[in-house]
Amino acid sequence: MRVPARLGIIFLCHDELDVASQMVRVWREGGAAVAIHVDRRTSAAQFETLKSSLSDLDDLLWVRRQACDWGQFSMVEATQRAAENLLENFGDVTHLFVASGSCLPLRPVSELQDYLARHPGVDFIESVSAYDVGWTVGGLNIERFQQYFPVSWRKRRKLFDHLVEFQRRFRVRRRVPTGIAPHLGSQWWCLTRETIAAILYDPRRTEFDKFFKWVWIPDESYFQTLVRRHSTRIESRSLTLSNFDNQGKPYILYGDHGDVLAASRCFVARKIWPGAQDLLSRFPEDWGPDHARDEPNPITMERIIAAAATRRRLGRPGLYMQSRFPAKDRENGKTAKPYVVLQGFSDIFQNFEGWLASHIEGEVHGHLFGPDSVEFAGRPNLGPGVLSSQPECRDYDPSGFLTSLIRISDKRQIFQYGPRDQQQLNWFMVTDPNATFRVVTGAWVIPLMQSDMPFDDIRRVAARLQRIELQQLDIMRSVWVKADTEIWELSDFLARPADVLQRIIADLSVGQPPQIETLPPMRELDHVGRFLQRLRNAGLQPRLMGDFPATRSEEEWNV
Structure with a gap:
């Protein structure tokens, strides 16, 4: 008995x-x-x-x-x-x-x-x-x-x-x-x-x-x-x-835990928030004689709490917040979703952004890290998530700006980049597995060649831009790179632009990529070889453009 x-x-x-x-x-x-x-x-x-x-x-x-x-x-x-x-x-x-x-x-x-x-x-x-x-x-x-x-x-x-x-x-x-x-x-x-x-x-x-x-x-x-x-x-x-978080503190149970607590069939739970009157009025709950001998089954509740503990410790990919700001290189994903960085293409082609946007699904921006403005797609004053186009706001926290932009939008973010832009995020991006880099080196020389600046100023700017891009390439070719990176010299790209652009379209497309029928209009490139020779003559050694023969006469470049 x-x-x-x-x-x-x-x-x-x-x-x-x-x-x-x-x-x-x-x-x-x-x-x-x-x-x-x-x-x-x-x-x-x-x-x-x-x-x-x-x-x-x-x-x-x-x-x-x-x-x-x-x-x-x-x-x-x-x-x-x-x-x-x-x-x-x-x-x-x-x-x-x-x-x-x-x-x-x-x-x-x-x-x-x-x-x-x-x-x-x-x-x-x-x-x-x-x-x-x-x-x-x-x-x-x-x-x-x-x-x-x-x-x-x-x-x-x-x-x-x-x-x-x-x-x-x-x-x-x-x-x-x-x-x-x-x-x-x-x-x-x-x-x-x-x-x-x-x-x-x-x-x-x-x-x-x-x-x-x-x-x-x-x-x-x-x-x-x-x-x-x-x-x-x-x-x-x-x-x-009774469950504890990764710091050994007991979890507080609130009103919205009521259903999962009832389903656990446990006899007692702690620690209840004193203000959870809906729990205090609901329990103890009698499910009737058919369930009087139910075995306690805390597994579901423990899984929920374990998932919450993991989320608290690791956070969500690409989400940075005051309550869980991660240490450097210990983030649970630097960014939330894949994004694409294109360097040199907008220097080579006119209206490259609009052309690319018509061929892929994604949000194609200009130079988001440009020195004078944040060039959101369409050039609004406020971008996705009400991010400001003012560079002062962006430069206060560049990584926060980028991670917020990527997390906010459902579309893939694609933006132009180059040595003229703010460079603080080079290491951040190349060590991010979500990043895709497609780079044409030395393309910055084209708009510089077509500028109306005095040649002495052009030479000084060219030296600075080349120095910056060389530093970029050192980073992109380091052993720490996790981004998907592909690099062409300017001369190699110009030898087969349609093939390279078709590969880029294929990389950025979901499913069967569309075939390119026409290229975006290309900027005037006839004088690149002679322009590079003038830079050499002025004491600067161009190192990033590839082979361009100096076929034009000196008279065509009189200042």
Whole structure:
């Protein structure tokens, strides 16, 4: 014959006492015995208000209050005191369950008690060896047992860190009491009466308490370790759904988690946001007798939280925000989507942007990083996502400008680039796998040749542009390049412009690329060879244009 189970709730609270009052009432009206410990630092007025709100429940136990510091032994002492009160006053209590004002029963308490009755003699407590498995998220693992931790990590962080470093340097090692092996786990456990009594009334309790008094966060190790000494059957899991992020902080559950919490069929969940009144009014939720014996299935909830933890740590590709600004070269993708950088084509062809836009699907811009203006497609004052065309706004954060533009639009972003443009993003772009570079080197010489500037100025500008483009090429040919890069010298491109443009169209097209029927009008190129020779004669060695014979007479280039 199955023996019925009755819960004894060790209820720990320190704030949000109005919510705590609701939770106490849920546990008590569900048939559980409740021992309440309120942190002594909670004001007397708040404490009396809580007692008054629960005055109609005459069999509640009010545990003698003490101040509880996070990560210190006072948390264990409060739990011990509440457990002793329950054992002494309720002889019919078969299991003790630790809960707080942030723990919300998701199913009727009677279903939890029936579940415990169907698992007689089982202690539900997460208990992981501190030597074998890294249970902790950040922080200390086995060192929390080997060193002394006399000060609060939260209140005196610097002193705490100095003490840890001091003990590491001088190899301070505490001796673990004989007969126990350090274990770690969640503080939200459910133990049988026999096991908790064996822990509390162990003849060596004074010795164990003295040892754990100097352990860091002993509420995650005291019962988890000693249960291994006394329990006959341990189920190393908690009946409370509780998850932590990559920094070891508990996840807060809000109103929009209601459906997935219900679907988990877990008995209890924490940590509930105090303002989530829709959760507080919905749960515990009774699904009827057909579901009274449903097994807890936290996998879906854990997957959602794991995905959220990954998203928080890695962010979304190409998204930079104040709350998660990544370190250099540790981004989850520099940009969100593929984009194309074309260099030299608009110098060779007239109206190249319009011609290219008519052959591919994408947003074809001019020189987005031009010195005088941001040349959005169509030249509006405000581009996609209300990005300004003012270069001062762009230059304040060039990478932010580029990543925002790419993320904002559904179309592929294609823009012109060259040595006249702002050069801060060269390394950023060539190390971005989303970037595609198609470059004709030395094409900048064509508009320079056709300018009306004095030749001395032309030579000076040519020297500067060539120096910049040579630096660009060094970057594009480095071993760190991740972009799709293809480079032609000007003379090689002009020898077969239709073939190169057809390849570019094919690279930028989805599906079958269109065939080029006509090329965009090409700028006047007859004098390139002689112009390059004049630069040589003036002491500048053109290095990026390829082979252009000097076929024109000197008289045609009189200044």
